[in-house]
Amino acid sequence: MLETRKANGEVITGSVRLIHAAGMHARPAVKLTKLAKKFQAQISVRASDAAEWINAKSVSKIMALRAARDSIIEIKASGEDAKAAVAALVALVSADFPDTDQ
């Protein structure tokens, strides 16, 4: 389920299955954007095989993904802390958005 790889030295990508029962709704969307904002890196996500990548730091865009349960969320990031960002976001989604104090 968790697969991160270094693509070309700069862009880090990962993908993870969305297991949240309600899909990407308000609570998960807020958690995802909050976490994304902790990183300097530019982070984009897309659901399953959507053509467009969207900004992982925009809650309105994440909600608009309307990603359903079991869809695959792809994440890519570039910048200094890109690797940590992708790892953290993949961990968040694969752990089903736990209520933890990060």
Added chain:
Amino acid sequence: MNMRADIAAKAYRGRTASIGFAHGPFVRVDAAPHGGRAIGAPHDEESALRTALASAGQQIATLARTAGGEAAQILEFQVALLDDEDFLDPIHTAILGGTPADTAWTVALNALIAEYDSAPDEYLRARSSDFADLRDRVLRTLDGGEGKVLEIPSGAVVCAEDLPPSQFLEIDWSGGGGLALLRGSPTSHVAMLARAQGVPMVVQLGSVSAAAETALLDGEEATLELDPTSERVGLFQKRRELHRKNRASARAILRRPAPSWAGEKIALLINIQRAEDLDHPDAQYAEGIGLMRTEFLLAGQTGLPDEETQYQVYDSVLRWAGNRPVTIRTFDAGGDKPVPGFTEDGEANPFLGVRGLRLCLKHPDIFSVQLRALARAAVRGNLKVMFPMVTTPEELDAGRCLFAAATEKLQSDGIPAMLPPTGIMVEVPAAALTIERFEASFFSIGSNDLTQYVTACDRSNGSLATLIDPLHPAVLELVGRTVDYGKRAGISVSLCGDMAGDPRCIPALLSCGLRELSVNPSALAQIKQTIDGLSRGGSRD
């Protein structure tokens, strides 16, 4: 002695929604959220929006902290949206391009709301009310109010086009005052609130254009007078004094034994919206609570109330009642009582939509929380529970099934609980016509909705006021059938609609065989007096 000649030019007549008198400062409350806002240069507009967004964000964050739970998460979403550059950047760009801040904000939010409204997913559709809430909060803040609450001086005559229930509840009526609405209806939700709290209210005043310092509001004559002369004030005070004397004699009547009619005792109970309504001085004379509404637990909060909150409210009412019966009605949301996150959005005919028990059965998770609180409260007093808007016996059974399951779960967890007697509101004509099919512990006739559905008149539509007649023979026919069946089957029948509090309707209701009526605390004395008068009149021949 031409009294008419000196009637002030600024006098208006409407319809009575709640009887009473008010003389005080005249305050206009305008519905338009951003009336007199001056538009600045693009740069000022842009920074005005930034300030408003920051302030709204703080307000919401504070609300979220106090609300907790699901509500907090939903509010967190609003906070996150206020911090979403992808969303806000185009708005700032539009403002710097010359669009006023409030326009740019409204356009962007409306576009978002429209997008969510058309979502195929019910959850996403329900979020559009979050955006509307956010839109209005920021607009209010932009208007200069720091999320301003209505500032109404004590004892004021408040005049508005119409007033939503939430605003009525924000006003402090403890120092008197009254409500004058240009539109509105005596059967609206606000009118029910005004009657319950004894706030004089006149509706359908037409256009009141003038500004004024003071006003007289006469809920009996249904008049509003602006800047009255001292002579007019004198006359007003005399009428008010007379009204007070009548009230005093009504109170003396309340202390007399229960009324009877045709040799049978008539039980008079009260309707309440919330525990505070029991503070009404006449409430103590009631034989019990015939209807406690619970929708108000859903309003005025940032989320649905949890089990403990509900239990505390129910328990406090049962403690007040002692041994007297208390009938609590489960959530009757929907229709003209929308609740964000619970009721359906965008129904073409909400009065014919998913409301009352229909809505609760659709949300067993929300309903079960209320049923658990009620099952726990049932061991604390003489509790009865009724379901609103029941159409078929299957719905009653489904509701009762959930109730029984909730009760059993509590008991198996060692929490004191019991299943109280469960009845139904009789307000859907289909139920009234097939009343013998319902295995209910009791029936309570909801005459407002019954009249609305029998006469096919929307009760919030003021222009149908003459047609929506609770004394229509078809309505009385259904009341009579229900009472007759109740007598045959040994099931108690009461009536808790506005009809019971209307002296004109009492003879018809008694003739139908009703022996239990539930009215607002403020109507208790008058109805007792009416019944006493009728029975004295009857014993003379």
